[in-house]
Amino acid sequence: MALTLQDDIDEVIVDPRTYGDEHAYHRAFAQLRAHDPVHWTSPRDFRPFWAVTRHADIMAVESNPANFLNDPRQFLVSIADEEMLFAQTGSRNFARNLVAMDDPDHRAYRALTSAWFGAKSVRSLETEIAALARETVDRMLASGGSCDFAKEIAAWYPLRTIMIVLGVPQEDEPLMLRLSQKLFGSTDAETGGGDAMASMVEAFAAFNAYFDRITQDRRANPRNDVASILANATIDGKPIGDSERNAYYLIVAAAGHDTTSSAISGGLLALLQNPDQMARLRADPELIGNAVEEFIRWTSPVKHFFRTAVADCVVGGKQVRAGDSLMMCYPSGNRDETAFDAPFDFRVDRADARKHIAFGYGPHLCLGNMLAKLEMRLLFKELLERTADIQLAGAPAWVEANFVSGLKRLPISFTART
Numbered sequence: 001m002a003l004t005l006q007d008d009i010d011e012v013i014v015d016p017r018t019y020g021d022e023h024a025y026h027r028a029f030a031q032l033r034a035h036d037p038v039h040w041t042s043p044r045d046f047r048p049f050w051a052v053t054r055h056a057d058i059m060a061v062e063s064n065p066a067n068f069l070n071d072p073r074q075f076l077v078s079i080a081d082e083e084m085l086f087a088q089t090g091s092r093n094f095a096r097n098l099v100a101m102d103d104p105d106h107r108a109y110r111a112l113t114s115a116w117f118g119a120k121s122v123r124s125l126e127t128e129i130a131a132l133a134r135e136t137v138d139r140m141l142a143s144g145g146s147c148d149f150a151k152e153i154a155a156w157y158p159l160r161t162i163m164i165v166l167g168v169p170q171e172d173e174p175l176m177l178r179l180s181q182k183l184f185g186s187t188d189a190e191t192g193g194g195d196a197m198a199s200m201v202e203a204f205a206a207f208n209a210y211f212d213r214i215t216q217d218r219r220a221n222p223r224n225d226v227a228s229i230l231a232n233a234t235i236d237g238k239p240i241g242d243s244e245r246n247a248y249y250l251i252v253a254a255a256g257h258d259t260t261s262s263a264i265s266g267g268l269l270a271l272l273q274n275p276d277q278m279a280r281l282r283a284d285p286e287l288i289g290n291a292v293e294e295f296i297r298w299t300s301p302v303k304h305f306f307r308t309a310v311a312d313c314v315v316g317g318k319q320v321r322a323g324d325s326l327m328m329c330y331p332s333g334n335r336d337e338t339a340f341d342a343p344f345d346f347r348v349d350r351a352d353a354r355k356h357i358a359f360g361y362g363p364h365l366c367l368g369n370m371l372a373k374l375e376m377r378l379l380f381k382e383l384l385e386r387t388a389d390i391q392l393a394g395a396p397a398w399v400e401a402n403f404v405s406g407l408k409r410l411p412i413s414f415t416a417r418t
């Protein structure tokens with residue numbers, strides 16, 4: 001590791017290419033943790049912010065929602081794009097969804113679906129998701145000994161799960177996949193088309209039109225799904241607003257699958273690159289639950305969220321002013337040497353894996369965290385039981401995006417267990 005901060009560190013922190021190269025990312029953030037863990041970052045094209053890179057400082061900020069708000073800045077958007085968005089929509093936020101809200105609204109909106117994503121309800125989905133995991137591995141095994149695991153397997157399985165939860169018909173899944181890839185991978189030329197803001201605005205409008213149709217349907221024919229809850233939801237006796245409802249669908253649909261796909265394909269890659277860990281897991285399938293925590297710590301698919309300080313305060317020894325924004329650098333917190341034993345070792349039996357902050361922390365802790373873990377546990381169980389061997393069959397490639405990113409290609413070859 002280099003001992004000093006590289007000169008262009010502020011640009012490196014925001015550059016989507018940093019996130020398409022895990023070594024570049026971890027090199028840069030290890031320097032930050034060592035030398036300037038709460039770093040004032042002034043990149044050319046973005047409003048400045050504090051990059052918060054240590055586990056303890058991220059937890060301290062996220063567990064103090066009275067002083068660190070989610071509104072008005074949630075993720076990195078360039079100044080030019082913020083201005084374009086403002087000119088087009090009159091707002092600096094894409095959508096008023098859970099991650100853009102603070103209390104009391106956040107508490108009220110989160111309560112609408114929190115039971116759906118709670119332990120009891122997620123457990124009740126186990127049989128259905130286990131069947132889906134089986135079908136997914138059936139499809140992989142039928143593909144003749146090799147496939148692109150990221151594209152053909154990991155992209156579809158969480159998407160199908162979240163569509164079941166939402167209540168979106170299977171035939172609309174390709175549309176959902178295309179739109180959310182545009183939204184999250186918008187800076188990657190292959191997945192987003194390269195023009196970040198145009199890609200996002202276009203995807204956003206298409207999502208809204210789609211969910212307006214779903215709302216009409218669920219008002220006429222309510223069912224037992226999240227779409228019906230949102231279509232008919234009221235707060236303080238009044239129906240929730242159209243834009244809040246669509247924003248809610250969007251966050252559940254989009255946040256619910258790209259993230260989990262990335263953790264699944266990144267988890268498999270880590271096993272392939274650490275054959276001793278693959279052997280350990282195959283020998284002791286009881287470890288899958290812990291291994292899933294380690295996959296999520298290792299991959300940290302959500303690269304950041306922001307908070308904005310209400311009052312002057314000190315974070316990690318730095319004087320933060322009211323109105324300053326802070327970037328929570330989750331993958332960095334998950335490799336923090338002061339929080340994890342040998343954080344750059346990938347270990348399926350890591351005792352401290354559950355301490356990861358890949359799902360955030362505090363009142364905004366990922367709503368879908370139990371669902372994501374269940375999906376992953378069931379898929380890896382099926383995958384390991386039904387294959388005798390899996391090998392890397394080409395170079396993996398990552399999406400170049402600084403908000404949510406993971407593998408876009410993972411070529412593998414495999415032998416089915418007979």
Ligand code: HEM
Nearest residue numbers: 098099255256259260263302359360361364366367368372
């Ligand atoms: C491995 C997979 C996933 C990762 C790494 C992940 C990560 C995150 C992170 C970092 C946050 C912000 C937390 C914070 O600000 O403290 C978040 C929030 C959220 N996630 Fe996930 N997520 C995953 C899967 C899912 C799934 C399957 C769903 C399905 C519903 C989901 C829905 C949400 C929602 C609705 C929020 C907003 C919660 C709020 O602001 O109250 N996520 N997630």
